[in-house]
Amino acid sequence: MTPTLESLAPCWQGLIPATLYTCSRDGVPNAAYLSHVEYVDERHVALSFQFFNKSRRNVAENPQALVRVIDPDSSQCWALRLSLVRSETSGPVFERMDLRIEAIASYTGVKGIFKLLAADIYEVQAIEPVADDVGGVFEAGGEARPGAADARFTMRALQDMTERVNGAACLDVLLDSILAGLEEIFGFRHAMLLVPAEEPGVLVTIASRGYGDTGVGAEARLGEGIVGLVAEARKPIRISGLLRAMLYAHAVATRAQQSGMAPPPRIPLPGLASPASQLGVPLMVRGELVGVLCIESEEPYRFHEEDKASIELLGSYLAIAIQNMQLQERAEADVPVAAVGPAAPAAPPSPVTARPREIVYYEGDELVMVDGEYLIRSLPARILWKLLAIRTRDGRAEFTNRELRLDKSLNLPELKDNLESRLLLLRRRLEQKTPDIRLVPRARGRFALDLGCEVRLRTLP
Amino acid sequence: MVGRELAAFLIEGHSSHIASRNERLEPNAARVTALTVDDDGHHVVAYVPSVSADPVLADLRANGQAAIVVTRPTDDRGCQVKGVFVDARAAGPEDQSLVRAQWDHFLDVLEMVGLPRAATESWIVWPCIAIRIRVQALFDQTPGPGAGAPLS
Numbered sequence: 374m375t376p377t378l379e380s381l382a383p384c385w386q387g388l389i390p391a392t393l394y395t396c397s398r399d400g401v402p403n404a405a406y407l408s409h410v411e412y413v414d415e416r417h418v419a420l421s422f423q424f425f426n427k428s429r430r431n432v433a434e435n436p437q438a439l440v441r442v443i444d445p446d447s448s449q450c451w452a453l454r455l456s457l458v459r460s461e462t463s464g465p466v467f468e469r470m471d472l473r474i475e476a477i478a479s480y481t482g483v484k485g486i487f488k489l490l491a492a493d494i495y496e497v498q499a500i501e502p503v504a505d506d507v508g509g510v511f512e513a514g515g516e517a518r519p520g521a522a523d524a525r526f527t528m529r530a531l532q533d534m535t536e537r538v539n540g541a542a543c544l545d546v547l548l549d550s551i552l553a554g555l556e557e558i559f560g561f562r563h564a565m566l567l568v569p570a571e572e573p574g575v576l577v578t579i580a581s582r583g584y585g586d587t588g589v590g591a592e593a594r595l596g597e598g599i600v601g602l603v604a605e606a607r608k609p610i611r612i613s614g615l616l617r618a619m620l621y622a623h624a625v626a627t628r629a630q631q632s633g634m635a636p637p638p639r640i641p642l643p644g645l646a647s648p649a650s651q652l653g654v655p656l657m658v659r660g661e662l663v664g665v666l667c668i669e670s671e672e673p674y675r676f677h678e679e680d681k682a683s684i685e686l687l688g689s690y691l692a693i694a695i696q697n698m699q700l701q702e703r704a705e706a707d708v709p710v711a712a713v714g715p716a717a718p719a720a721p722p723s724p725v726t727a728r729p730r731e732i733v734y735y736e737g738d739e740l741v742m743v744d745g746e747y748l749i750r751s752l753p754a755r756i757l758w759k760l761l762a763i764r765t766r767d768g769r770a771e772f773t774n775r776e777l778r779l780d781k782s783l784n785l786p787e788l789k790d791n792l793e794s795r796l797l798l799l800r801r802r803l804e805q806k807t808p809d810i811r812l813v814p815r816a817r818g819r820f821a822l823d824l825g826c827e828v829r830l831r832t833l834p
Numbered sequence: 835m836v837g838r839e840l841a842a843f844l845i846e847g848h849s850s851h852i853a854s855r856n857e858r859l860e861p862n863a864a865r866v867t868a869l870t871v872d873d874d875g876h877h878v879v880a881y882v883p884s885v886s887a888d889p890v891l892a893d894l895r896a897n898g899q900a901a902i903v904v905t906r907p908t909d910d911r912g913c914q915v916k917g918v919f920v921d922a923r924a925a926g927p928e929d930q931s932l933v934r935a936q937w938d939h940f941l942d943v944l945e946m947v948g949l950p951r952a953a954t955e956s957w958i959v960w961p962c963i964a965i966r967i968r969v970q971a972l973f974d975q976t977p978g979p980g981a982g983a984p985l986s
């Protein structure tokens with residue numbers, strides 16, 4: 374079978390670096406490793422141009438090039454005979470490549486240094502199997518060798534996921550059902566969901582699964598890491614050879630430091646310490662970003678192209694489900710308390726601790742520290758402080774979402790205040806950090822602040 | 835000339851390829867499974883699997899121009915050797931343990947960066963052609979701002 378560029382789709386993941394061979398006008402060959410090879414169409418590929426180097430000078434003089442790419446599914450190496458057509462510094466191909474390189478750069482602290490200068494578009498004149506790096510399956514598009522990850526998005530699996538999502542009665546359960554479903558139905562064990570925070574350009578982790586620390590409350594800024602880039606571009610990002618790519622970028626960072634080009638401080642990697650594959654999907658409803666779903670794996674080539682397309686589709690469904698639940702909870706919470714059904718049975722009280730908790734609210738930064746440790750900031754911090762103040766001053770333990778929504782001192786946004794999401798975030802953060810201070814749901818739009826310890830409140834500027 | 839420290843790096847067993855070009859200035863290439871450096875530092879020998887050596891050998895015999903790139907996958911330290919073809923011979927049993935040792939080291943390193951041995955076991959390593967190159971220039975190939983600078 375004659376291979377086509379389409380049949381070589383797994384080669385474009387960069388799991389195994391490609392090599393580029395060029396020749397100067399005066400006949401001196403050159404060999405170099407290459408960061409990215411991107412499929413453009415059935416006759417063209419794009420090579421990443423990141424540094425002015427000999428390869429770039431050679432193709433400017435002599436457009437003929439050879440690139441070797443390896444199919445990570447079959448291990449077969451393919452040689453592509455190329456001819457440079459043009460360089461692009463904008464447009465969909467450039468943006469796609471740039472996004473992936475930016476994601477890697479942000480993890481290794483070399484944004485601005487490890488960057489795409491241009492996407493060099495080459496016409497592919499021939500595709501030949503390489504005789505030394507021969508695969509277990511010789512023909513492109515053949516079956517993957519055993520052990521390669523399977524796409525698991527069958528109709529049945531999607532149906533199971535839908536049932537779980539439809540069965541969730543509240544946002545709390547819905548988010549956990551989504552993450553549990555991703556693991557139990559699709560086999561994705563490490564995932565996190567982030568929603569837009571009150572502060573523009575910031576996303577905050579509201580649920581996660583498969584990590585030692587839930588990371589609830591952890592923030593990601595637009596453009597930082599895979600989550601921030603997905604949120605900024607509002608496009609899915611899949612990175613398969615992350616470990617290799619990060620080593621490559623790390624080499625650039627080291628050289629940059631040696632050259633006196635001090636990179637910004639390294640941004641801590643969220644989730645797994647060393648993810649080998651990541652998939653980030655924007656959760657969009659009618660152009661609005663409802664959240665970002667990020668899935669990680671320790672397997673180098675966990676997410677296939679089919680996975681990206683399927684989970685993007687699933688993401689659209691999840692986005693609608695999350696937004697609908699937020700709107701439903703808000704509508705129900707706005708009903709006066711007297712109209713709400715009976716309260717839920719009281720939850721077991723918080724574990725009582727002998728040691729009093731010192732809780733400090735920093736007004737300037739709008740953040741709460743408990744016993745000297747950071748707890749939460751922004752709107753959830755203002756809410757907690759309000760609840761604690763009422764509880765210690767008046768002894769009242771039960772509250773409603775409605776009264777919080779009407780409380781001008783909390784300064785909630787006029788539209789889409791996402792109060793229910795913020796309360797959920799606060800509740801989960803308290804469960805994680807201070808289990809003796811709890812928010813206990815009592816009914817729709819009603820909850821109790823349960824204290825299992827004495828609290829000492831202090832306000833600082 | 836290849837200095838002692840660089841020679842030690844080249845023969846550790848890394849990812850390596852040899853490039854040549856034909857009369858139409860089209861590049862050809864093959865994987866290098868092992869390298870040796872002569873004591874004088876002026877010559878290197880690249881071991882290339884016989885199955886893929888023909889196009890490169892034809893070019894080298896016609897015009898002599900060669901480039902060998904070596905990169906260590908764990909940190910991307912890289913180097914490029916530019917030189918001219920001297921001769922080629924079929925690698926013999928005396929070479930096999932050296933080739934196997936460098937190749938094994940390379941596969942160990944690939945495993946460390948996420949590529950299991952099962953993925954590379956089908957790659958052909960032996961028999962090899964030993965291609966001798968006279969070194970003319972050395973270049974730093976570690977990615978980043980200094981890539982491409984001559985190595986003294």
